[in-house]
Amino acid sequence: MKSFFIIVSFFVLSSCDNLNVKKTSSEAILNEELQTFNWDDVDVYPSFSVCDNLSSKTEQQACFQNTLVSRITDYLTKEDLVVTQDINDTILLSFRVDRLGKLTVLQVDLDSITEREIPNIKRLINQSLDTLPKVYPAIKRGQQVITEFNLPIIINVR
Incomplete structure (x- = not known):
């Protein structure tokens, strides 16, 4: 023992x-x-209330981008644009959504012909963003974060 x-x-x-x-x-x-930590991805993309019922991140992102592009396009379509030559251009719009959901245009890349034919195009794009419904900011790990996006917008004026 x-x-x-x-x-x-x-x-x-x-x-x-x-x-x-x-x-x-x-x-x-x-x-x-x-x-x-993956700094380039968010848990929830910025959204509009019409996108709330979507479950996947890719659907939410597509809904947000499609809603944004359609609102801008609709606004520009309602404007009476007079041009001397046909315009078929893709504008690259860079913008930021801050932590409060405020959407700000950072840069508008467009062809020189488009800018010459429609000199107030940047102002019109900014005005179209003023008519947007409430934007909900992106969320990363439970916190509202700043996000930046690039969106192409097709301009076709005859």
Whole structure:
């Protein structure tokens, strides 16, 4: 019995090394989390209320972009644009949606002919954004975040 007690004591004392707890600082945990964090993706894309019932992220993104493009296109269609030559151009619109859902145009890339024929095109695009319904910002890990998008808009005036 005495030998059994000695053997058990030996195993208990030798296993104490396995019980050492390694302390990790909060800074090390934060650095590890930042390494695995995908900065280019959001959990929920910016949206309009008409896009709320969609379940997948790709459907939400497509709904947001399609709604935005159709609103801009509808606004430009209602304008009485007079041109001296036919215009068939794709405008690349870069914009930002901030944490409050405010949509801001960052840049409008268009052909020089389009800009010459429709000199107020940038103003018209900005005005079309003023008529948008409420924009809900993107969400990343439960926080509202700033997002930037590029959208092509086809301009066809004859």
